[in-house]
Amino acid sequence: GNSVTQMEGPVTLSEEAFLTINCTYTATGYPSLFWYVQYPGEGLQLLLKATKADDKGSNKGFEATYRKETTSFHLEKGSVQVSDSAVYFCALIGRGGKLIFGQGTELSVKP
Amino acid sequence: GAVVSQHPSRVICKSGTSVKIECRSLDFQATTMFWYRQFPKKSLMLMATSNEGSKATYEQGVEKDKFLINHASLTLSTLTVTSAHPEDSSFYICSARGTGGAVREKLFFGSGTQLSVL
Numbered sequence: 001g002n003s004v005t006q007m008e009g010p011v012t013l014s015e016e017a018f019l020t021i022n023c024t025y026t027a028t029g030y031p032s033l034f035w036y037v038q039y040p041g042e043g044l045q046l047l048l049k050a051t052k053a054d055d056k057g058s059n060k061g062f063e064a065t066y067r068k069e070t071t072s073f074h075l076e077k078g079s080v081q082v083s084d085s086a087v088y089f090c091a092l093i094g095r096g097g098k099l100i101f102g103q104g105t106e107l108s109v110k111p
Numbered sequence: 112g113a114v115v116s117q118h119p120s121r122v123i124c125k126s127g128t129s130v131k132i133e134c135r136s137l138d139f140q141a142t143t144m145f146w147y148r149q150f151p152k153k154s155l156m157l158m159a160t161s162n163e164g165s166k167a168t169y170e171q172g173v174e175k176d177k178f179l180i181n182h183a184s185l186t187l188s189t190l191t192v193t194s195a196h197p198e199d200s201s202f203y204i205c206s207a208r209g210t211g212g213a214v215r216e217k218l219f220f221g222s223g224t225q226l227s228v229l
Contacts, residue, residue, distance in 0.1 A: 004154070036220075043115065044204065044220035089155070099145070099206075099218065103154040 002027045002094040006102035009087075013080055013109050021075040021105045023064075023090035031092040033057075033066055033073040038087045038104075047075075047088070080109045113139045113214045115207050117221025124195055125229055132190045132224045134205030139214045140185040141207035146178075149202040149223075158203075161188045185210065195228045202226075 007022040025033065035047040035057070048057030053068035062077045073090060090102040114137040124130050134144055142163050147155040159180050161167045167180035177199075179191040188207075192199055204223040209215050 041222070043117070043222035044206070046218070098157055098160075100157070101147075101154040103152060104149075 002031065002092060002098075002100050004090050004092055004100055004102035006088075006090050006105050009104070009106035011105060011107050013107070015082055015109055015111050016079045017109075019075070019077040019080045019084075019107070021088055021090075021107070023073045023075065023102060025071050025073065025090075025092050027071075027092055027094055029094075030068070031094050033064070034091040034093070034099075035062070035064055035073070035075050036089040036091060036101075038089065040086070044089065080107070082109045082111055085109045113137075113209060113217070113219045115205065115219045115221040117205055117224055119224060120222060121225045121227075123227045123229065126196050127194055129191055129193045130195055130226060132192075132203055132205075132226075134188045134190070134207065134221050136186045136207040136209075136219070139207075139212075139219075140210040141188075142185060142210045143208040144182060144188040145206045145208070145218075146180060146188075146190050147204045147206070149204060155204060158190075192226065195226070197228045200226055200228045 003026045032051045034049045036044045037047045048059040050057040050066035056065045064075045087104045089104045116135045118133045144161045146158045149155045158173045159167045159169045161180045161182040163182045182188040206220045209217045
């Protein structure tokens with residue numbers, strides 16, 4: 001069945017460091033891929049998405065490229081800020097429109 | 112923008128009691144709402160899909176009689192955890208899928224409910 005695997009957290013970085021959070025998926029066909037972010041005390045928010053191979057989603061300095069050959073959708077940001085501290089979820093929509101999440105990766109950015 | 116209000120944000124209850132969690136779409140209509148459960152350091156697991164005016168569709172392994180879902184209107188779905196036990200303690204999150212206009216087919220999430228059963 002469909003599944004999403006993320007790197008385990010917590011990830012702790014200093015401000016302005018480069019961020020990569022790995023995400024790989026298993027799916028039938030070509031699912032749409034998403035990154036959601038959950039800031040402390042808030043609900044999930046869509047951060048970015050990609051709907052087909054080689055698409056690059058981007059938002060707020062974050063980027064992720066849909067790599068069909070490696071079944072990956074790694075999240076990157078060139079220079080993180082303290083305000084980026086949150087839990088990040090990789091997800092896919094498979095058949096039937098069900099959203100399937102990875103386990104989440106907590107990011108903590110220190111000043 | 113579109114907002115989903117989930118209430119309460121935190122609830123502590125005694126074992127054997129029932130707890131109701133509400134999920135409201137505040138400024139848009141949602142024919143479909145989803146209920147997820149999240150364990151610490153685990154992914155969000157879809158529990159059920161709720162469609163307005165019809166019975167919810169539960170995922171495999173989710174007890175229908177324990178987790179009652181009602182979707183009585185286009186803006187409200189409720190999850191009732193009946194006869195709660197400590198193993199039901201978890202973080203529950205709802206999401207609503209927009210029905211029309213600018214929010215059509217977009218998903219919006221509530222802020223979640225932390226349930227602790229003593």
